[in-house]
Amino acid sequence: MQTELILIRHGETVWNAQGRFQGQQDSPLTPKGVAQAQAIAAYLSNRRIDALYTSDLGRTLETARYIAGATGLPVVSEPALRERNLGILEGLTHAEAESSYPAEFARYLAREPDFVLPQGESLLDLERRACEALAGLAERHRGERVAVVSHGGLLTAFIRCVLGVPVQLRTRFALRNASLSRALYNGSPDEWIVLTLGEVAHLDGLC
Numbered sequence: 001m002q003t004e005l006i007l008i009r010h011g012e013t014v015w016n017a018q019g020r021f022q023g024q025q026d027s028p029l030t031p032k033g034v035a036q037a038q039a040i041a042a043y044l045s046n047r048r049i050d051a052l053y054t055s056d057l058g059r060t061l062e063t064a065r066y067i068a069g070a071t072g073l074p075v076v077s078e079p080a081l082r083e084r085n086l087g088i089l090e091g092l093t094h095a096e097a098e099s100s101y102p103a104e105f106a107r108y109l110a111r112e113p114d115f116v117l118p119q120g121e122s123l124l125d126l127e128r129r130a131c132e133a134l135a136g137l138a139e140r141h142r143g144e145r146v147a148v149v150s151h152g153g154l155l156t157a158f159i160r161c162v163l164g165v166p167v168q169l170r171t172r173f174a175l176r177n178a179s180l181s182r183a184l185y186n187g188s189p190d191e192w193i194v195l196t197l198g199e200v201a202h203l204d205g206l207c
Contacts, residue, residue, distance in 0.1 A: 023086030036178035043202035083151035087120025138185035
């Protein structure tokens with residue numbers, strides 16, 4: 001029995017707009033982010049969704065509440081769906097990170113797979129967590145369609161893993177705020193299929 005996951009990135013936040021690293025800290029949705037969340041909620045309102053999961057961070061919970069209002073589904077929060085812990089970089093712009101932590105920031109940009117940011121986690125840690133969390137949801141909901149509201153970093157890590165893209169390589173795709181991707185689980189970690197990637201048509205110019 002297959003499980004379809006609809007993977008949704010949260011709406012735009014204040015720190016997104018300011019170009020700040022968020023990680024596991026938080027900032028509220030901007031008015032544009034609220035409009036994006038409302039747009040994806042409207043898009044999903046007339047589609048069959050069997051369950052709704054979200055990271056437990058504020059920006060995903062806020063996005064998920066709009067979807068819950070449109071679909072009538074309860075919001076189930078899962079800490080394992082959180083963004084990558086970026087440790088000392090959280091709250092900083094790229095320029096501030098380079099100025100304050102030049103060595104660590106250089107290693108972050110180099111995408112060293114097992115480099116653990118001080119007070120944070122590595123790319124490999126993130127990928128393992130993403131794959132385990134989403135496979136767990138897929139197993140729990142065999143034969144169903146599940147909406148998952150999470151973060152750009154975690155969702156990218158999962159999709160890279162499914163597509164076989166090593167973590168040290170840069171991606172050639174973008175998951176914009178409130179974009180959605182679809183993945184199909186066929187019963188084992190080696191049997192995921194990416195159906196769509198970074199859809200934004202539902203945003204009608206809000207991306």
